[in-house]
Amino acid sequence: MTPLLFIEALSIRFNTPEGSVEAVRGVDLQLAAGETLAVVGESGAGKSQCFHAVMGLLPRNAHTSGRVTFAGTELLGQPPRILNQFRGKRMAMIFQDPMTALNPLLTIGRQLTEVLEVHQGMNAKQARHHTITMLEQVRIPDASRRFHSYPHELSGGMRQRVMIAMALLCEPELLIADEPTTALDVTVQSEIMALLRDIRAQREMAVVLITHNLPLAGGLCDRVAVMRHGQVVETGEVNALFQQPQHPYTRTLLQAARH
Structure with a gap:
């Protein structure tokens, strides 16, 4: 095998x-x-x-x-x-420093939906729904509100959860x-x-x-x-x-x- x-x-x-x-x-x-x-x-x-x-x-x-x-x-x-x-x-990778891996100028939601639009061909509405569901799966509270947050507004643990969500979006x-x-x-x-x-x-x-x-x-x-x-x-x-x-x-x- x-x-x-x-x-x-x-x-x-x-x-x-x-x-x-x-x-x-x-x-x-x-x-x-x-x-x-x-x-x-x-x-x-x-x-x-x-x-x-x-x-x-x-x-x-x-x-x-x-x-x-x-x-x-x-x-x-x-x-x-x-x-x-x-x-x-x-295949996807989670990096050790989410603050440098995430773009500080874009919201969490935009960074995650972009992955789905590029790799899965989803439209904006589909990508938003899928992203919020994934944020909930990695145990980010109030995911629909956090969707609009910027990286600096999240704790280190929360940013790492976002990185895990991003890595899992396309089900590697x-x-x-x-x-x-x-x-x-x-x-x-x-x-x-x-x-x-x-x-x-x-x-x-x-x-x-x-x-x-x-x-x-x-x-x-x-x-x-x-x-x-x-x-x-x-x-x-x-x-x-x-x-x-x-x-x-x-x-x-x-x-x-x-x-």
Whole structure:
């Protein structure tokens, strides 16, 4: 059976004024439809770069090698017109800072309805109805009023819920959540993770959770891949990896999480 997402020997380097920097080295990962995978590691491990490559969001100074396929289609090196058949529609990404991901000059409603008008061909009335329904599903109170709000009028947790709503509008097969709770307090973190768990159960979609927080991964995911210095050092089923980590770095992460 072909994996939904297949990453083989992925390497990413960046050309900088100081020289070439290798951020990702020979990463192999795969994800089946409906499966959840946590990609865990400290800042600078290469986690986000791997999935920016999947989404075609790397900057111009990035050079990639290897293979990345989604539902059997190669994504690396494809022009935007090909990638746009997948991005937002069949695979979507939640970014760690919703304040920079959302346009401060447009209302929440306009930003979400635009997704539906572009990708689903809905008219303004259909898109508005669908958007308000989605805002209610991600537990934004008084969604029809919030539809007219600007990003700065919402709390950090509320903005993150808007980003989740935006990612889910086109019912993607794959959701990539890049550090979705980093800037939030502990209570709101728990609420966002509970929301992702519920959504995953309802929609049976594949989820990648990118995080430095191993316990967070354990609450949502089936499998874990641990990254360090641009490489995957260990992968395994969540419970097995938590109980019997094989790599010293994984043991260090688990010990740090327990203190």
